[in-house]
Amino acid sequence: MESVALIQWCLDHLNYWTITFLMTIESSFIPFPSEVVVPPAAYKAAVNDDMNVFLVVFFATLGANFGALINYYLAKYLGRPIIYKFANSRFGHMCLIDEEKVIKAETYFEKHGAVSTFVGRLIPGIRQLISIPAGLSNMKLSTFLLYTTIGAGIWNIVLASIGYYLSSVPGMENEEVMMQTVTKYSKEIGYGIIIIVVLIVAFLVYKGLKKPKRANA
Numbered sequence: 191m192e193s194v195a196l197i198q199w200c201l202d203h204l205n206y207w208t209i210t211f212l213m214t215i216e217s218s219f220i221p222f223p224s225e226v227v228v229p230p231a232a233y234k235a236a237v238n239d240d241m242n243v244f245l246v247v248f249f250a251t252l253g254a255n256f257g258a259l260i261n262y263y264l265a266k267y268l269g270r271p272i273i274y275k276f277a278n279s280r281f282g283h284m285c286l287i288d289e290e291k292v293i294k295a296e297t298y299f300e301k302h303g304a305v306s307t308f309v310g311r312l313i314p315g316i317r318q319l320i321s322i323p324a325g326l327s328n329m330k331l332s333t334f335l336l337y338t339t340i341g342a343g344i345w346n347i348v349l350a351s352i353g354y355y356l357s358s359v360p361g362m363e364n365e366e367v368m369m370q371t372v373t374k375y376s377k378e379i380g381y382g383i384i385i386i387v388v389l390i391v392a393f394l395v396y397k398g399l400k401k402p403k404r405a406n407a
Contacts, residue, residue, distance in 0.1 A: 217257025311341025
């Protein structure tokens with residue numbers, strides 16, 4: 191109950207540090223939706239001068255990186271047996287993690303390589319877990335952080351844009367109504383981003399396959 195009270199206090203007192211803290215939680219193995227952090231913070235930045243929306247995105251992405259690093263290093267140093275044991279434990283299930291989800295994240299990573307860290311940050315259900323196969327495969331840290339930052343940054347920009355826009359929409363003064371709208375928009379836009387990314391990757395792969403091979407010397 192104390193941890194729940196702490197999270198609620200952070201939500202009631204949103205600032206750059208609480209945003210970083212909450213997004214660290216969101217990006218680690220503890221289930222916590224980013225939709226309840228970034229849009230309200232961006233909304234707050236739009237209606238008063240306490241915060242800047244660009245800094246909201248920056249600190250949200252910083253927190254996402256911190257959380258991703260937790261999963262990355264846990265997977266890297268504890269290894270596959272411990273990760274799967276945790277996934278099958280009662281505490282793992284309390285964190286909404288099970289063996290099937292870990293296998294799904296690992297399979298996705300193996301199929302798509304390093305770029306899956308970027309794309310995975312945009313996929314619901316994969317976003318928080320994509321750091322685990324990156325750690326298991328001992329991905330280069332700089333590469334991991336690059337793709338994580340880009341993916342998390344894009345997602346946070348989407349959420350911040352929604353919150354900022356809703357500040358000017360009549361009837362959004364009610365927090366419950368705003369959060370329902372945010373959830374609806376974030377899912378739709380998130381899936382739209384996934385489609386765009388998949389199309390871009392498919393195009394690049396197609397161009398790569400069509401590229402004529404150089405003649406051997």
